Amino acid sequence: MNRINLDRVYIDIVKDRKESCYKDYLKTIERVKNSTAMYKGKPIPFLYMPKFYTEEDIERFRKLTSTLMTILKKVIDRYVEDSSFREKFGFTKLLEDLILTEHGYSAKVPMARIDIFYKEDGSFKFCELNADGSSAMNEDRELSRILSGTVAFKEMEKKYKIHSFELFDTWVRESVSIFKEFDSSIDKPNVAIVDFNDKGSSNEFEVFKEAFKRNGYNAEIVDARDLKYINGNLYFNDTKIDFVYRRLVTRDLMERADEIPDFIRAAKEGKVCIIGPIKSQIIHNKIIFKILHDNDTLDFLNKEEISFIKNHIPYTAKLDGDNLNYDELIAEKDKFILKPMDFYASRGVYAGRDFSSKEWKKRLEECSGRDYLIQEYYTPAQSDLVEFNEGKLMINKFNNITGIYMYNEKLYGLYSRVGENAIISGLHDCYTLPTFLVTKK
Template identity: 55%
Template sequence: MDVEKLTSKYIEIVKSDENRFYKDYLRAVEAVANSSAIYKGKPVPFLYQLMFFTKEDLEIFKNIGKTMISITNKVVNKYKESPDFRKKFGYSKLLEDLILTDHGYDVNVPIGRFDIFYGGSDNFKFCELNTDGSSAMNEDNTIGRILLETESMKIMKEEYSISYFELIYKWVDESIKIFNKFNPNIEKPNVAIVDFDESGTPYEFEEFKKAYINRGYNAVIADPRELKYIKGSLYYKDIKIDLVYRRIVTRELIDRSEEIQDFINAYRDKAVCVIGPIKSQIMHNKIIFKILHEEDVQKMFTEEEKEYINKHIPYTDVFSGHRSVYDEVLNNKDSYILKPMDLYASKGVYAGRDFTFDEWKKRLDECWGKDYLYQEFCVPFTRDFVEFEDGKVKVSKFGHIIGLFMYNEELAGMYTRIGKNNIISGVTDYYAVPNVLVE
């Protein structure tokens, strides 16, 4: 089965009666506005189209994830064993100590979203690896369910079996499996979904909370400042917490560590199961792409893994040091993108193609020697999507980034963003496109 043909077939359906399907699109817009697919107070932007994938795509994604998990585990083990290897990351003493803390179960990255540019088969490049704080499961599932009930998709479903990738309950079930490794003696752990109030995604947190409760667990959403460590147990108000689903990104956890000492001490003492562990930061920080390309590091990998890294992980290095680095990035601006080492949601990311030479030089001067990386620019692959302009169908090419959700080291589903800009993210013009399997 060919996704291009599936996409063309869907577009022809919509074009066949644009007035009918425009009205249906407006109904979907209203449904999303009244749903939990809300980000920063606004409905998540979407189009009247899903992202179609086949079983063949799914097998490729499973293999991409499996190989990256294998690489991840080797890197984490090396970090634990080698003080010299740790120096490559430049982490603070606090962060290094927390990474080296035994977290009580055998999974280093229990949840992650590995973002890739995907052109089919073996034609893909990584954009970044998200571990702690991985998000957007709810918006994919919520918008996906709405679009699957549209009139255009009902026509598609007459010919194909089409299903979405459920991501909320699946995570609940996988997190409980991990907890059982940490403590098999507590049958019904009390769960806290933890992030700073001002940083979290409350609509998504509520969906996870409901899912835990529906599975029979007591669950709360907690700011880490509200957690108290008393006589060897972590409490939220009068509730003893057994499992923390950590949504605090590590950068913020470290920056605000003085505010959350009870939580940190409970983690150090293994008094609570924290999913994911601070170890996941090893792969989350963007400097990992530089480190994976280093010759001495590649000795720990198989030939297959080395080939995978060299082919699919874009060349990355620190934007500092010798002036030749600055000159290379300045004079070849269309070939590079600048990224801060450890910010998220594409904050502070600049693509040379978006600037004139003088504008690019100004950006480089601002970023030189300041915890920035320069990276090979990857041109996003494109796919045709339906838009409506004044009620009329317009078909446009959009670049896309596909996030592979990994739960407990297995592929769980995807999150796709599309856009027409060189950077596709929540801080630029983008749309979320739910993912479905077509059989």
């Protein structure tokens, strides 16, 4: 059993029931509109087809993330220990100070979503590493709930056992476990889910809040500007906050540090449990892809880890200062993609294949001097997926990207996006597919 065969089975089910599935698809659109699967006030774009993974896929993901986390923890340790190594990242003095603060528990990356380009034969390359602010769990949750009630899915269930991934109660369990390392004396910690109100995903935060409460913990969604730090304790109104679930991404934190002096002081002094720590910026910033290839990084890794990097981390260089041959970058434009070091949601990302040579040259010039990276473009795997266009059933090819959710450095779930463009993101007309694990009956 493999994913391609599972896709074919599902497509055949829809083909055999075109009319009933189309009517069901229209109802599904309404269900999504009336759900919390929203982004910036609009329903999440989806297809009338889930993304299926097998136990073999999950085992591959466990192995690759285990190797990656071992490498990343070595890099984080070297950053903390070696001031000359720290210089490679180019972080500000404030950010460096926050990173070097002892965070009080063993996990260096408590939450992450590792995005990869994954092919049927098991080959893959990494796209990006999302640490602080990792999101979209509610998109998968809601779409999984809704799509599992469709006509086609119920027919699929007659043939296979199909399981969704639970990403909320599991996070409560793991985050509380992390907090207990920090302070085992508090049985029922008060939790603050922290971001700027004008930045965060309120629907998703509400679901996390309810998950904490369902498991017996007081939780509040808190704007970082409303926190007060008094005598080594963090407060929201009159409530002492025992641990922060940080959704506030480091870039936003740094750009608006003057708005949140109390949160900054709490993070600097290390007396409040913040999950995740500012250390996560070491791997969250896309400069990590370049640094992993540097000789002085490879020097403290073993042969297996070096091979892993060379095979799976795309070639990456600074657009400024890495002795690049611009004529080659232009002549071979389809082989490259431009990425800002520290934006998120694919903002400011440009693939050479989307531009003419003249336009690409202009993009290179515009991005020069703006903390940009040039990276090898890896052609994503394609899959045939169901799409309805004005009532007509179409089977179209889509590029795939897979997100792997890591809680407390362990795999807990998957996230799937597909698109027909070179860049697969919400800014580039992509779709989110609910993810399921399929096993034989």
